[in-house]
Amino acid sequence: MKNKQAEIIKTLTDKELVFHLLLTQFILVVLSFLLGIFLFEDWAEFKSLFILDDKRIWTIGLPAGLLVVALDIFLMKVIPKHLYDDGGINERVFKCLSIPMLILVPLVIAFCEELLFRGVIQTHTGLAWASIIFAMVHYRYLFKWYLLVNMVVLSFFIGFIYSSTGNLMVSIMMHFIIDFLLGLIIRYRHLYQSSL
Template identity: 55%
Template sequence: MKSKYEETIRLLSDKELRFHLYLTQVLLLFIALVIGLFLFHSWDSFFALFQWDGPSIAIGILSGLVIVMLDIIGMRVLPPSYYNDGGVNIRIFSSLSPAHIVVITLIIAFSEEVLFRGVLQTHFGLIVTSLIFALVHYRYLFQWFLFLNVVLLSFFIGWIYELTGNLLATIIMHFIIDCLLGLYIYKSQRAGREDR
């Protein structure tokens, strides 16, 4: 199964890989909308999850920065194989401009948090949601360290949501993690090309 997945990814062009990433985010938002229509009593109850609240936003920002710092330390001290997702992240982020990385990670953070924390965790709880979140990140299932990483991250983001009750805090946190790590990968790949 792993070799078939890696072969499929290898055959996709960078443009096709980006298209599938965007398509996945649209699909996640659609699923959130459909499920949300059944689970929320009104739009007001859904929009109440978004709060422009300084302390919870600060918790989201600081939590995101801590995760980024820990991940960058891990990338520097652990063997590269621990972070090998089949080259998907490197292919995606090294082929984009920094501005495009900001846009795509904002879309990812919004769509994933609306579905996983806003709809699923609000109605089914932290454990169920965190496990579904980890399973949706399919490419990490083949690498024990990345899978453990995404499971722990999902529980942590879910805990921040439980702590703050604010979906905006987790969207910002998720965005900071994906965006800064995406920019880190972009910079690392550019520096590697210049060293050759």
């Protein structure tokens, strides 16, 4: 199964890969709303997950995201490259994005994934189930022990931030910062290597 997925991905152009990534996010949003219809009593309960004027978005979500990125950069310097290699998918997605798209794509991913995994699943089944399902959905990481452990720990950390604050906007900010900054690093590393 892993090899079949890798072969399919190799046949896609970078733009097609980004398209399929965004399509997957759209499916997650649709799934969130369908599950939300059955799991939430009404729209007000669903809407209460989003507290826009909460300072913790900036005082907890932002620093937590920066901490994860700093730790990830450190680990990339000390751990052999083959352990955190996802088959080049992240590099293919982020190296070709313009700056506006480099903001938009991580924002879409953070919103869609947090809506489903924290807002819907964690709210109704708890931190453990949401974190395990989140890690499993990131299929390509299941076959690399380091990436799997990394994803599970990250998922529990984001889930902990959500359960501590009760505000989906805090976990969305954290998720966005992680994806945006790591995507920015990939893009500028690619531009630097291309200029040599």
